[in-house]
Amino acid sequence: FLAHPAFLAVCAAHFANNWGAYLLLSWLPKYLTSLGATLADGSTLFSTPYAVAIVADNVGGWVADEVLLSRCRLKLLHARKCMQAVAMLVPCGCFLLLCGSTSAGGATALLAAAIAASSWSHAGYAANILDLAGGDAA
Numbered sequence: 313f314l315a316h317p318a319f320l321a322v323c324a325a326h327f328a329n330n331w332g333a334y335l336l337l338s339w340l341p342k343y344l345t346s347l348g349a350t351l352a353d354g355s356t357l358f359s360t361p362y363a364v365a366i367v368a369d370n371v372g373g374w375v376a377d378e379v380l381l382s383r384c385r386l387k388l389l390h391a392r393k394c395m396q397a398v399a400m401l402v403p404c405g406c407f408l409l410l411c412g413s414t415s416a417g418g419a420t421a422l423l424a425a426a427i428a429a430s431s432w433s434h435a436g437y438a439a440n441i442l443d444l445a446g447g448d449a450a
Contacts, residue, residue: 318444325396325437329430332403336361336427349416357416361424368428372399376435388443396436402429 341358349357372395380391406426413419 318440322437322441322444325433329399329433329437332430336423340423344416344419347414347416347419353416357420360420361427364424365427365431369431369434372432372435375432376439392436392440392443394436395432399430399433399436402426 341354344357376391376395380386380394403426406422410419410422413422
Protein backbone atom coordinates (compact mmCIF):
# COMPACT_ATOMS: atom_id res chain seq x y z
CA PHE A 313 0.00 0.00 0.00
CA LEU A 314 2.85 2.42 0.79
CA ALA A 315 4.16 2.22 -2.78
CA HIS A 316 0.73 2.71 -4.39
CA PRO A 317 0.73 5.75 -6.74
CA ALA A 318 -2.51 7.14 -5.26
CA PHE A 319 -1.05 7.04 -1.75
CA LEU A 320 2.17 8.70 -2.91
CA ALA A 321 0.16 11.42 -4.68
CA VAL A 322 -1.81 12.14 -1.49
CA CYS A 323 1.45 12.33 0.48
CA ALA A 324 2.97 14.75 -2.02
CA ALA A 325 -0.15 16.96 -2.05
CA HIS A 326 -0.35 16.88 1.74
CA PHE A 327 3.31 17.90 2.07
CA ALA A 328 3.03 20.72 -0.45
CA ASN A 329 -0.21 22.06 1.01
CA ASN A 330 0.97 21.97 4.61
CA TRP A 331 4.43 23.33 3.84
CA GLY A 332 2.80 26.32 2.14
CA ALA A 333 0.30 26.78 4.96
CA TYR A 334 2.94 26.78 7.69
CA LEU A 335 5.20 29.06 5.66
CA LEU A 336 2.37 31.58 5.28
CA LEU A 337 1.38 31.31 8.91
CA SER A 338 4.88 32.11 10.11
CA TRP A 339 5.75 34.65 7.42
CA LEU A 340 2.52 36.68 7.19
CA PRO A 341 3.01 39.05 10.17
CA LYS A 342 6.58 39.95 9.21
CA TYR A 343 5.63 40.49 5.58
CA LEU A 344 2.68 42.75 6.38
CA THR A 345 4.68 44.80 8.87
CA SER A 346 7.34 45.29 6.18
CA LEU A 347 4.58 46.87 4.06
CA GLY A 348 3.71 49.33 6.81
CA ALA A 349 1.17 47.49 8.93
CA THR A 350 1.45 48.16 12.64
CA LEU A 351 0.72 45.79 15.48
CA ALA A 352 -2.39 47.85 16.28
CA ASP A 353 -4.01 47.17 12.91
CA GLY A 354 -2.05 43.98 12.40
CA SER A 355 -4.43 41.71 14.26
CA THR A 356 -7.17 42.44 11.73
CA LEU A 357 -4.82 42.17 8.76
CA PHE A 358 -3.18 38.99 10.05
CA SER A 359 -6.45 37.18 10.77
CA THR A 360 -8.51 38.30 7.75
CA PRO A 361 -7.12 35.71 5.29
CA TYR A 362 -7.90 32.87 7.69
CA ALA A 363 -11.39 34.16 8.48
CA VAL A 364 -12.10 34.31 4.74
CA ALA A 365 -10.73 30.77 4.37
CA ILE A 366 -13.28 29.43 6.88
CA VAL A 367 -16.10 30.59 4.63
CA ALA A 368 -14.31 29.54 1.44
CA ASP A 369 -13.70 26.05 2.81
CA ASN A 370 -17.43 25.49 3.24
CA VAL A 371 -18.15 26.98 -0.19
CA GLY A 372 -15.57 24.61 -1.65
CA GLY A 373 -17.35 21.62 -0.17
CA TRP A 374 -20.64 22.81 -1.67
CA VAL A 375 -19.01 23.40 -5.08
CA ALA A 376 -17.50 19.92 -5.08
CA ASP A 377 -20.69 18.15 -4.00
CA GLU A 378 -23.46 20.19 -5.55
CA VAL A 379 -21.93 21.75 -8.64
CA LEU A 380 -19.27 19.30 -9.82
CA LEU A 381 -20.80 16.00 -8.73
CA SER A 382 -24.55 16.66 -8.94
CA ARG A 383 -25.00 19.30 -11.63
CA CYS A 384 -21.98 18.71 -13.87
CA ARG A 385 -22.06 14.96 -13.17
CA LEU A 386 -18.30 14.65 -13.00
CA LYS A 387 -16.78 11.46 -11.72
CA LEU A 388 -15.57 11.70 -8.13
CA LEU A 389 -11.93 11.51 -9.18
CA HIS A 390 -12.35 14.36 -11.66
CA ALA A 391 -14.16 16.52 -9.11
CA ARG A 392 -11.33 15.96 -6.61
CA LYS A 393 -8.76 16.86 -9.27
CA CYS A 394 -10.66 20.04 -10.21
CA MET A 395 -10.83 21.16 -6.60
CA GLN A 396 -7.14 20.44 -6.06
CA ALA A 397 -6.22 22.29 -9.24
CA VAL A 398 -8.07 25.40 -8.02
CA ALA A 399 -6.47 25.00 -4.59
CA MET A 400 -3.00 25.10 -6.14
CA LEU A 401 -3.30 27.33 -9.21
CA VAL A 402 -5.28 30.26 -7.77
CA PRO A 403 -2.75 30.81 -4.95
CA CYS A 404 0.06 30.74 -7.53
CA GLY A 405 -1.61 33.56 -9.44
CA CYS A 406 -2.21 35.51 -6.23
CA PHE A 407 1.43 35.15 -5.22
CA LEU A 408 2.57 36.37 -8.63
CA LEU A 409 0.38 39.46 -8.21
CA LEU A 410 1.65 39.84 -4.65
CA CYS A 411 5.12 40.57 -5.99
CA GLY A 412 3.88 43.98 -7.12
CA SER A 413 1.87 44.82 -4.01
CA THR A 414 3.02 47.88 -2.10
CA SER A 415 0.29 48.24 0.51
CA ALA A 416 -0.61 46.06 3.46
CA GLY A 417 -4.31 46.22 2.54
CA GLY A 418 -3.74 45.10 -1.05
CA ALA A 419 -1.40 42.36 0.11
CA THR A 420 -3.98 41.18 2.65
CA ALA A 421 -6.63 40.96 -0.08
CA LEU A 422 -4.36 38.86 -2.29
CA LEU A 423 -3.31 36.67 0.63
CA ALA A 424 -6.95 36.20 1.61
CA ALA A 425 -7.77 35.04 -1.93
CA ALA A 426 -4.76 32.71 -1.95
CA ILE A 427 -5.46 31.14 1.44
CA ALA A 428 -9.19 30.88 0.71
CA ALA A 429 -8.53 29.09 -2.59
CA SER A 430 -5.99 26.87 -0.88
CA SER A 431 -8.68 25.72 1.54
CA TRP A 432 -10.44 24.05 -1.39
CA SER A 433 -7.81 21.33 -1.10
CA HIS A 434 -10.03 19.92 1.65
CA ALA A 435 -12.42 18.92 -1.13
CA GLY A 436 -9.45 17.73 -3.20
CA TYR A 437 -6.64 15.66 -1.78
CA ALA A 438 -7.88 15.74 1.84
CA ALA A 439 -11.21 14.15 0.96
CA ASN A 440 -9.40 11.69 -1.28
CA ILE A 441 -7.75 10.22 1.81
CA LEU A 442 -11.15 8.88 2.85
CA ASP A 443 -11.74 7.53 -0.66
CA LEU A 444 -8.47 5.60 -0.49
CA ALA A 445 -9.19 4.26 2.99
CA GLY A 446 -12.50 2.80 1.86
CA GLY A 447 -14.26 0.83 4.58
CA ASP A 448 -11.28 1.18 6.91
CA ALA A 449 -12.14 4.84 7.54
CA ALA A 450 -15.49 4.07 9.14
